[in-house]
Amino acid sequence: MIQIEGLSFCFRGSPQYALYDLNLRVEAGAFVVITGPSGCGKSTLALAIGGYLFRQFDGEATGNVSVAGMDVRNSPIYDVAEVVGLVQQNPEAQFCTLTVRDEVAFGLENRCLPRAEIRERMAWALSIAGAEHLSSRSLASLSGGEKQKVAIAAMMAAKPQVLIFDEPTSNLDPTATAEIFEVIEHIQAKAGITVLVIEHKVDYLRRFQPRLVEMEEGRIVRDGPMPPPGNKEEAPRSPQAVTSSPPLVRVENLHAGYNGHPVLSDLSLEIQPGEFVSVMGDNGSGKTTLLHCLLGLRPPEKGRVEMLGHDTRQTPVSELARQVGFVFQNPDHQIFADSVWAEATFAARNLGTLDKTTEGRVTDLLIRCGLGDRLDDHPYRLSYGQKRRLNLVSVLSYRPRLILLDELLIGQDSAHATFLLDLLWEHVLEGGTVLMVNHAPRITRRYASRLVFFNSGQIVVDAPTGSAIAQLRALGKDAYVA
Amino acid sequence: MSPERITYHPGDSFLHRLHPLTKGAWLIFGTVAVFVVRNPWAVLAVVALLLAGFPLAGVRLGRVRGTRLFASTALLLGLLQVLFIREGAVLVEIGPLVITAGGVEAAFYVAGRFLSVVLLSYLFVLTTEPNDLAYGLMRAGLPYRYGFALITALRLVPIFEQEGQIVYNAQLARGVRYDVRSPRRFLTLARQFVLPLLVSALGKVDALAVSMEGRCFGKYPARTFLRQTQATWLDGVAMGLLVLGVVAVGYWSLEIGGS
Numbered sequence: 001m002i003q004i005e006g007l008s009f010c011f012r013g014s015p016q017y018a019l020y021d022l023n024l025r026v027e028a029g030a031f032v033v034i035t036g037p038s039g040c041g042k043s044t045l046a047l048a049i050g051g052y053l054f055r056q057f058d059g060e061a062t063g064n065v066s067v068a069g070m071d072v073r074n075s076p077i078y079d080v081a082e083v084v085g086l087v088q089q090n091p092e093a094q095f096c097t098l099t100v101r102d103e104v105a106f107g108l109e110n111r112c113l114p115r116a117e118i119r120e121r122m123a124w125a126l127s128i129a130g131a132e133h134l135s136s137r138s139l140a141s142l143s144g145g146e147k148q149k150v151a152i153a154a155m156m157a158a159k160p161q162v163l164i165f166d167e168p169t170s171n172l173d174p175t176a177t178a179e180i181f182e183v184i185e186h187i188q189a190k191a192g193i194t195v196l197v198i199e200h201k202v203d204y205l206r207r208f209q210p211r212l213v214e215m216e217e218g219r220i221v222r223d224g225p226m227p228p229p230g231n232k233e234e235a236p237r238s239p240q241a242v243t244s245s246p247p248l249v250r251v252e253n254l255h256a257g258y259n260g261h262p263v264l265s266d267l268s269l270e271i272q273p274g275e276f277v278s279v280m281g282d283n284g285s286g287k288t289t290l291l292h293c294l295l296g297l298r299p300p301e302k303g304r305v306e307m308l309g310h311d312t313r314q315t316p317v318s319e320l321a322r323q324v325g326f327v328f329q330n331p332d333h334q335i336f337a338d339s340v341w342a343e344a345t346f347a348a349r350n351l352g353t354l355d356k357t358t359e360g361r362v363t364d365l366l367i368r369c370g371l372g373d374r375l376d377d378h379p380y381r382l383s384y385g386q387k388r389r390l391n392l393v394s395v396l397s398y399r400p401r402l403i404l405l406d407e408l409l410i411g412q413d414s415a416h417a418t419f420l421l422d423l424l425w426e427h428v429l430e431g432g433t434v435l436m437v438n439h440a441p442r443i444t445r446r447y448a449s450r451l452v453f454f455n456s457g458q459i460v461v462d463a464p465t466g467s468a469i470a471q472l473r474a475l476g477k478d479a480y481v482a
Numbered sequence: 483m484s485p486e487r488i489t490y491h492p493g494d495s496f497l498h499r500l501h502p503l504t505k506g507a508w509l510i511f512g513t514v515a516v517f518v519v520r521n522p523w524a525v526l527a528v529v530a531l532l533l534a535g536f537p538l539a540g541v542r543l544g545r546v547r548g549t550r551l552f553a554s555t556a557l558l559l560g561l562l563q564v565l566f567i568r569e570g571a572v573l574v575e576i577g578p579l580v581i582t583a584g585g586v587e588a589a590f591y592v593a594g595r596f597l598s599v600v601l602l603s604y605l606f607v608l609t610t611e612p613n614d615l616a617y618g619l620m621r622a623g624l625p626y627r628y629g630f631a632l633i634t635a636l637r638l639v640p641i642f643e644q645e646g647q648i649v650y651n652a653q654l655a656r657g658v659r660y661d662v663r664s665p666r667r668f669l670t671l672a673r674q675f676v677l678p679l680l681v682s683a684l685g686k687v688d689a690l691a692v693s694m695e696g697r698c699f700g701k702y703p704a705r706t707f708l709r710q711t712q713a714t715w716l717d718g719v720a721m722g723l724l725v726l727g728v729v730a731v732g733y734w735s736l737e738i739g740g741s
Binding site for chain 2: 334
């Protein structure tokens, strides 16, 4: 079905090839998982198979790509689109309309199909994606997992022979992740099409026995059946909280929400210095809202948030920021300076704490993050993983007492995630405190001293990690203990 | 409670049920009519009628964002006419303050016309699903590329609004102070705010282009539509009244102009 021979591609202005002399052959009806470190060329490969790489992106290409006998490099994109569907990472970014019906019908209407056929195909596509119940909804009202199901249905409606999923679960919680993988497996089994899934979380897909293709630096370095699970679980680290000190954070009966919609209700929490707290829960359960309340970015509707002894209602955020660092979800939303060095020292400069010691620490951190030779580069020229490391360095630079992290690990492969967490671990060993929203049970087990689990705006589990995981298992939250 | 946004308020009133293009036609007619009609009482009657439209549409005008601003603007506009126009009979004269009949009439016209246009627009926006409007326009002959440009804008505006808030929060969290007042500082802050949004927008454009081309957008000069935005008897009545209104306003303006 797919035949790639000697494919190389170099984006204009890039010093290295995104794909280099890549060869791949995929039989019709195969289920292939493509994995590899962040920035290794997985998404570029998906764009190449769909033909977009050669038309929408500027660069130099050599080699051949053929899908269902069609020369992808030299065929009109509309012809390739009849055979290949691509579900992208962020469903929000690929929607073209405002409602579920319009979205699923969009591609069919563009193909000028008659209304009766559109209805028939739409019903089939929604059914196979497990999204029939969403048909009358607006896209804005859907959860992350529901949006991804609609994005899948929108692609399936065209009845492609090949469907590519580019990290379809990177923004989803473990429950929604498991659901989406079920949908993908169902599609592959029922529709009999060729499925390629680009994914870091390969363990979720193991039970479907796919073929595993591993990439590194634009090449395929391993291709074969999925290996059996290794016993990679490392011994948990156990940071010791300083329980004799007054708590860093004291939240009492907090109620908070957006535009009249309650998100957090009657939430109470204390965090001691030296803790490494993992915050987990389904998307929309209130985790991010809590972080915003802790830094005073969102005032409580009721209740009280005390941060380092200050009432957040009465203390400016810029004052709290001296002692509390915050890393947001999307790296691009928190880059403000024109060079890597200026970005790494941005917060320290704003807070008036940039001195020789801080400069030395930043230099050391940047070297360890592999950015030592990129100091004068614009941060937006960095790869996703490098930007993430820079985000963390810019917060670690001024050594805040508490660091709040909102899904730092999205899109990070295991090695990069471990590197980031080791930096945070050092921060804890030096007396800092970490509160990290994440969806990674394995990471939580290894690093966190305490697990706080959210459900519908309330804390339902709050205990040392080991016993919290047992409680989650008892609550049937298996996706969070895998 | 925070004010409600000036956006579509779902409902089932007769205004909600009207076809978007019928409401669009009334919006245009109403806007032209209040400027053509040369009778302050008629303008005030239009304002009263429009104010009555809000409870009928199930919308509490007082809670919609911007209501106070436009009400006080109308008041100010009216006051300026009263204070500075000195035509016709003198109604009040206290020292330098002279209020004339011409000034009062001008105040009714200016404030009434301003209010009419704002209230008409509010009623239209608050009772019309933007998506229905875009599809209605496409079905009425607007090239579908332009129609989807409108839909894309409708979809992306709230996303960018949300992202703007995130960028602002991220700046605060990095110790950025927005209370420094100097042109240079303002430009720096503006650049630091806009750049992340611009980068995010470019990423979205790439993803959207892949998504649209991958679903054959633009393959043919025309396309089919699953949606059927049907006109009902209510639209028939509304359009009939519109025709009568056009005739009446036309006759009135000619009559006044001729006399």
